[in-house]
Amino acid sequence: MQTIKLKLKSEVTSGVAKIPVEVDSLTPDKLFGKTEAEIKAVTVWWGNKEENTGDLFDVSVDGTAGSADEVKIVLDGDLSRVKRIGDGMTAGEIEANGDVDMHCGAMMNGGKITVKGNADCWAGREMHGGDLVIDGDAAANLCAMYRGETTGMTGGKVTVGGNADECVGQYMGGGEIVIKGNARMLAGLNMHGGKIVIEGDAVMPGADMTSGEITVKGTVRDMMPSFKLEGTESIDGAEYKKYSGDLAMTAKKAKGTLYVK
């Protein structure tokens, strides 16, 4: 097992402008097999210039790894301007100690990311596999798609300890999302596969869904007017109304299921 510690230097975020650092080059896959000196020389984008990791982060390496699976990256410092953490990773583990910036876990294929704080927009964007655990809140477009795409998350599991903002799982095609708190407007928008469980409240869930399943354990505000009540069902001992939809997509396409208390 190898642990790579990367601590963002405070001067990176102490200027008048808080320019983000994009760290898609710092995944277990890409750092596996590198020495401390080699890791320091890996470049990351800071605004329109490429910088050496060692110039922006304090770097330390402990232990050895036989594969990327055995690499754990621990990120410390003010991570609120660190974008694309774990972008495209397939193996290993990343632990981010604090709030993280946008696109954390985007295009992820495997491995695990734990965010010990909040995650900004597009966490888990177009994720295909692996585990993403966000202890705090998730901002808008969690597990959604890149602009213009018609498929968002297709696999893996995402757990949010707090609340989630708008459009959770937009265009989701597979995988599972669990929100322990509330979800704002349009969770599961355009969903065509996979499963979303919202333990708290939701607003307009399931709009334009054509397949997949959404369960809202709290209260639904602004229920979509284009869903058909199919009856009731018991889930984990609680009674839920079962709806099919969205009929605004035509009856032929309305194969989504929405469970509401």
Added chain:
Amino acid sequence: MVEVTDVVCSLCGCVCDDIVVEVEDNKVTKVKRGACSVGKSKLMGHNRIKSPAIRVNGELKDCSYDEAIKKAAEILAASRRPLLYGWSSTVCEADKVGVELAEELGAVIDNTASVCHGPSVLAIQDVGLPSCTLGEVKNRADVIIYWGANPAEAHANHMKRYSYVSKGFWTEEGKKAKKLVVVDVRATKTSKMADVFLQIEQGKDYLVFSALRAILYGHADVVPDEVGGVSKKDLLETAEMMKGAKFGATFFGMGVTHTGARQNNIVNAIQMTRAAHTHTKFTITPMRGHYNVAGINQVCTWETGFPFAVDLTRGYAWYNPGELSATDLLIRQECDAALIIASDPGAHFPGESIKHLAKIPVIQIDPFPNPTTEFADVVFPAAVSGVEAEGNVYRMDNIPIRLRKLIDSEYPEDEAILKRILDEVRAIKEKEGN
């Protein structure tokens, strides 16, 4: 005195092109026909920025164009995350140089669509846009819907030239043979003219679109008795009116792009148009604001593949409104320099964005002083496009129209100023070996 006909108005997205003005001693002395009151005011001219200037110790000091070009290029070349914003109230030729400058700098380029019809542009990418020209609306449409738009006050010539009030080839009886539906959260000058006015609850547009779609697809049975403050009876009546149209045209404005579900409202509005297609011909068009906001979207798309909010920092175009749109970047305090052209974020952006703009070096190019001038560090006066300079613009229905030059100007055109800044930036970079 010379009378000039077929003058094109460079104010709003209607781009009226049948205006008649009088010119005497290199001045527009009278607008005789065709323009609305705001268009008239733009053509007649008003207060101008007099000279290029650089801010020294908090005060703008007049300087030469050469000095201002040098200063602007130094600021931009040294920037790690520059923002180039505006572009909607100038011509496509200037916009093209803007994209080139953004590429050279590794900048984010964004335009006023991001605080205007950006949500519409996003929605169009998702589901397309069954649209038509304003000429088709004039000659064919017999059912007109204005949703979240108040053209009687915001696009004063729109109904008269193109829609409800106009008379065309197959609409020779004018409004007598047309139906007008207005959807808004409050009564307006436009809603007072409507056959049907649906007054919806703030932020509930999305639900109302979905209900109309379900009805148009034959599922009125699942729709509840009231949706978003509108009775089912009124929804059924509106759906019947849509179905009965020979040619329906929906126009939508800021009232629906900037409420509740934003871009998803527009996806839903377009999907409602698609649902209407199972019964009759229907079209949908955004009520674009600035006269060439559609044009910068066109230019930016030709050049980068994307219409607004494009980040060129990593040498390729990365597009993401919400992340790279000007207000979001500024609220997040990401930029360390900005060039603002042909727009006024000082008056239109949220307070937090303006606070950050006030902290970083700002370069302004504009014919007119505005609140942005109050914190700009380098200011360039420019010729007024459509009065003192010609060039191509795109009307709200994406029809290209060439602005005419009416009088000579002592000020350079936007395109010329931008080219000089670009040349100077390239000279600095060459010197530094980049």
